[in-house]
Amino acid sequence: GRASRSAPLASKLLLLGTLSGGSIVAYSDSNAEANKKEEQKKKKVIVLGTGWAGISFLKDLDITSYDVQVVSPQNYFAFTPLLPSVTCGTVEARSIVESVRNITKKKNGEIELWEADCFKIDPVNHKVHCRPVFKDDPEASQEFSLGYDYLIVAVGAQVNTFGTPGVLENCHFLKEVEDAQRIRRGVIDCFEKAILPGLTEEQRRRKLHFVIVGGGPTGVEFAAELHDFIIEDITKIYPSVKELVKITLIQSGDHILNSFDERISSFAEQKFTRDGIDVQTGMRVMSVTDKDITVKVKSSGDVISIPHGLILWSTGVGTRPVISDFMEQVGQGGRRALATNEWLQVTGCENVYAVGDCASIAQRKIMGDIANIFKAADVDNSGTLTMEELQDVVDDILVRYPQVELYLKSKHMRNINDLLADSEGNARKEVDIEAFKLALSEVDSQMKTLPATAQVAAQQGAYLAKCFNRMEQCKEQPEGPKRFRTGGHHQFRPFQYKHFGQFAPLGGDQAAAELPGDWVSAGRSTQWLWYSVYASKQVSWRTRALVVSDWTRRYIFGRDSSRI
Numbered sequence: 001g002r003a004s005r006s007a008p009l010a011s012k013l014l015l016l017g018t019l020s021g022g023s024i025v026a027y028s029d030s031n032a033e034a035n036k037k038e039e040q041k042k043k044k045v046i047v048l049g050t051g052w053a054g055i056s057f058l059k060d061l062d063i064t065s066y067d068v069q070v071v072s073p074q075n076y077f078a079f080t081p082l083l084p085s086v087t088c089g090t091v092e093a094r095s096i097v098e099s100v101r102n103i104t105k106k107k108n109g110e111i112e113l114w115e116a117d118c119f120k121i122d123p124v125n126h127k128v129h130c131r132p133v134f135k136d137d138p139e140a141s142q143e144f145s146l147g148y149d150y151l152i153v154a155v156g157a158q159v160n161t162f163g164t165p166g167v168l169e170n171c172h173f174l175k176e177v178e179d180a181q182r183i184r185r186g187v188i189d190c191f192e193k194a195i196l197p198g199l200t201e202e203q204r205r206r207k208l209h210f211v212i213v214g215g216g217p218t219g220v221e222f223a224a225e226l227h228d229f230i231i232e233d234i235t236k237i238y239p240s241v242k243e244l245v246k247i248t249l250i251q252s253g254d255h256i257l258n259s260f261d262e263r264i265s266s267f268a269e270q271k272f273t274r275d276g277i278d279v280q281t282g283m284r285v286m287s288v289t290d291k292d293i294t295v296k297v298k299s300s301g302d303v304i305s306i307p308h309g310l311i312l313w314s315t316g317v318g319t320r321p322v323i324s325d326f327m328e329q330v331g332q333g334g335r336r337a338l339a340t341n342e343w344l345q346v347t348g349c350e351n352v353y354a355v356g357d358c359a360s361i362a363q364r365k366i367m368g369d370i371a372n373i374f375k376a377a378d379v380d381n382s383g384t385l386t387m388e389e390l391q392d393v394v395d396d397i398l399v400r401y402p403q404v405e406l407y408l409k410s411k412h413m414r415n416i417n418d419l420l421a422d423s424e425g426n427a428r429k430e431v432d433i434e435a436f437k438l439a440l441s442e443v444d445s446q447m448k449t450l451p452a453t454a455q456v457a458a459q460q461g462a463y464l465a466k467c468f469n470r471m472e473q474c475k476e477q478p479e480g481p482k483r484f485r486t487g488g489h490h491q492f493r494p495f496q497y498k499h500f501g502q503f504a505p506l507g508g509d510q511a512a513a514e515l516p517g518d519w520v521s522a523g524r525s526t527q528w529l530w531y532s533v534y535a536s537k538q539v540s541w542r543t544r545a546l547v548v549s550d551w552t553r554r555y556i557f558g559r560d561s562s563r564i
């Protein structure tokens with residue numbers, strides 16, 4: 001509908017002519033000319049990456065105003081939160097991926113996709129250099145360059161080994177669909193090897209010792225999936241070795257799931273202990289070989305060696321080489337992620353935007369801006385503030401720092417509320433400026449960088465698309481509404497993240513959830529909430545149907561343990 005509304009009159013007449021037997025051919029030349037001019041006028045947008053951030057941008061972008069090209073080594077989008085379920089066959093790999101061409105075909109095929117890696121971004125000449133993924137075909141592996149007016153960097157992050165010796169060679173990772181498929185085969189291999197004749201019991205035990213390094217959501221979810229798979233399916237097929245199986249979860253901090261509410265961490269620890277999953281906290285991995293993992297116990301300094309059959313390394317994210325190189329070029333060397341402003345523009349590069357795991361919004365501090373805030377509200381920067389003056393100052397802070405609204409509602413802002421009323425709850429007439437500044441500096445210290453999650457990436461992609469859709473309109477009306485003029489020359493409200501909570505599936509059809517408003521829930525009913533949220537978040541009806549049918553199949557027939 002959008003395309004036909006905005007198509008020039010000439011092309012409509014041409015279409016009419018074609019449909020009615022081609023009698024209006026005279027219009028075709030001028031139409032082609034008009035289209036060509038239109039195309040030339042269109043700004044070139046290049047999107048690097050087809051993950052959560054890239055796809056969410058592409059889905060929401062009005063492509064009638066842009067010439068869009070996408071570069072990604074994957075021609076599909078993967079629903080990463082279900083990757084742990086793929087490792088054990090609860091869900092099939094193809095059920096959680098959707099072809100990018102399928103997603104973009106709804107845009108009338110005007111988005112071009114190149115299956116390639118971008119290996120260099122050249123911000124001076126506004127170019128990206130790319131290498132196709134088909135390395136063994138000389139004709140299809142020639143490097144190419146693309147020019148851009150706007151570049152959207154959404155290449156995500158890669159695994160982080162922290163330089164630990166032997167990790168790259170001997171551990172599994174869980175970042176891509178292929179990783180999940182490799183783990184699935186690896187787990188079954190361990191059982192097939194352990195039952196072979198001629199092995200000692202010690203050798204069998206080693207092959208059936210599954211070690212997970214990292215007690216974050218991915219490590220915990222994999223431990224839970226693996227435990228379910230082994231208890232519900234595998235031990236029935238390999239009964240002779242079921243007593244020898246062990247799962248160990250190694251965490252360097254004091255608790256697993258430490259980004260969650262502490263009630264959830266302790267619920268998860270207790271459940272894992274009941275399930276026989278060995279949770280080892282306060283341990284740092286020193287090195288890994290194909291047979292052992294060497295760890296240091298932080299409290300005692302003891303170094304111990306643990307035999308293993310399979311290790312999953314899941315300890316946070318690192319920087320992709322193309323991003324490290326780009327950061328060096330733009331004076332951001334040594335950072336983990338590209339620094340952007342709150343409008344997601346890469347600091348120092350006006351036409352380059354970065355979204356998702358490869359980016360990090362550089363948080364401005366309210367206290368660094370305090371003199372301007374007082375000046376804008378037309379009040380003195382010392383002494384006391386009347387309630388009206390305080391209201392003006394807070395209004396101005398909220399325009400400059402919309403994210404502070406979150407803190408106003410949370411416990412961190414209680415001391416500001418204390419400023420407004422005395423101990424008996426009576427509203428004060430005046431507020432001491434120094435006490436107010438102290439409360440603000442506490443808010444500053446609470447404003448953290450956003451987590452590397454799909455939720456953040458998808459919201460950033462959608463936000464950026466909205467800005468791009470309004471960019472032309474804003475150029476015509478540069479003044480815009482007052483509240484969009486924040487920060488001097490930006491037409492849009494800065495990006496504001498809305499946290500919708502987080503889940504931790506814990507196996508045995510139980511999950512824990514932390515939902516907005518400090519609401520925590522755990523148990524079987526939360527697992528059903530998890531099923532409905534994850535089904536609804538699927539990128540297409542096809543994957544939604546496949547995922548739900550996989551869950552149903554697992555309930556009826558169990559998981560498939562063939563090694564294919």
Ligand code: FAD
Pocket residue numbers: 048049050051052053054071072073074080081082083084116117118119154155156157174175176218320322355356357358452453454455456457
């Ligand atoms: P990605 O989704 O990683 O996409 C990056 C894209 O860039 C990919 O298409 C990749 O092929 C492409 N790319 C890579 N290199 C290049 C290059 N050189 N040139 C061009 N393209 C390139 N988050 C949640 O919110 N909830 C969850 O439950 C959750 N569970 C998770 C479970 C697992 C197992 C994992 C691994 C992650 C999970 N996450 C979850 C985190 C979430 O997946 C990431 O935060 C999210 O994928 C980040 O999105 P992104 O678009 O920045 O990067």
